[in-house]
Amino acid sequence: MGKTFGQLAYIRHIITFSLSPFEQRAFPNFFSNGFPNLVRRFRGQIFRIGPPFALLYIAFDWTTKTHQALLRKNPADYINDE
């Protein structure tokens, strides 16, 4: 069932590398590199994800307001009422 390690791909030379536990840093440069990267990724996606959600909001808003407007009576019908 499926391929196992050793038969996945033809790889010349096996390179293994490891880091000493004394050298490991779980969150290296979290703020100095991570935050600008977050901004970069956000800017890369916002114009692809934003417009559909903006449309969704406009459609939702228009539908709700139109429904409320349709539930109201037409004031012109009661203009001659006492």
Next chain:
Amino acid sequence: MTKIFRKSNPLNKMINSSLIDLPSPSNISYLWNFGSLTGLCLALQIISGLLLTMHFSPSINLAFDSTVHIVRDVYGGWFIRNVHISGASLFFTCMFIHIGRGIYYGSFKNLKTWYSGVILFILSMLTAFLGYVLPWGQMSFWAATVITNLLSAVPMMGGTLVETVWGGYSVGDPTLKRFLVLHFLMPFSMIAVSLIHLVFLHETGSNNPMGINPNMDKIPFHPYLSFKDILGFSFLLTFLITFSLLLPYLTTDPDNFSPANSMVTPPHIKPEWYFLFAYSILRAIPNKLAGIIALVMSLSVLLLMPILIRSNKRSMTFMPLMQVTFWLMVCNFIFLSWLGAMPLEPPFILMSQISSFIYFFIFFVMFPLISRNEDKILEFHAMYS
């Protein structure tokens, strides 16, 4: 050479090759957690469901009261029921995200895995519908009436079909009993299909966000992804417990706190939130049979994904226009779901019709056109820029 027990014993070998030494792509994101999370939800639903069955009486005279009895008298019964209710919502949340991820990253190109997944999705929808009828509240009864009546639109044999499903001339005691039996049985068939889903998945290996062959750079499932899955489990259980303890009836209908009454139709019959998109499509079309065909199409369109999206790139990661279309589909899905919960009044009717049209337009026109031509546009752009 020493024999490694996890690799020599036939049973352990299976567990080893699917949970320990499984070569997995090194770049899969947290979106790849949702398959295992859906599996966890299924397990939790089966366990909580089993405990609920022990105190439930499947008779139209006792079902509602026995549900109240579970919540009020059975030790911890309220919690088990709340877990079962919130678990169903989380199950579908995970499944929708799982399917969305499959569409976005082109996972449907693993045909056998995708088709078994679609079968699982349909089975879970059926199971959830059957389970919703069991407490025999107003909404349970009317949901059963509305949905089973859909079968009456089948030409020639509609009436016979409906009566066969009912076990009588209306939704009644035999309907409730057979629904319990099927609701109990189907999750086990879902386990079997899940295993098939996994076998097919492990045959090809997981897809990855880049949509390229990841065989050059793979990592063992354990410890990397096993621990990542456990982290996902802890988040899901946190959500489940939060919803079960604080907002257990968040997604349920208040009408279901009244016992079923065939003489009183609730003013707004609507299903649980995860069926609303399909319900909205069903309601949008005035003709009964056409509505049902659209409803079936709204689900079975997933089966056509490998034909509809055909590009030489697997993932949408490098296809900006496809990404916009995908998010448009997501927003339209949310809008349809919201419309499904609204009363049948203007402008909701018109908006449901427009939204249903957009749903199929995205799947049948936008996805095929854009996926086939976007790479050409990008190539053209690259050539002349």
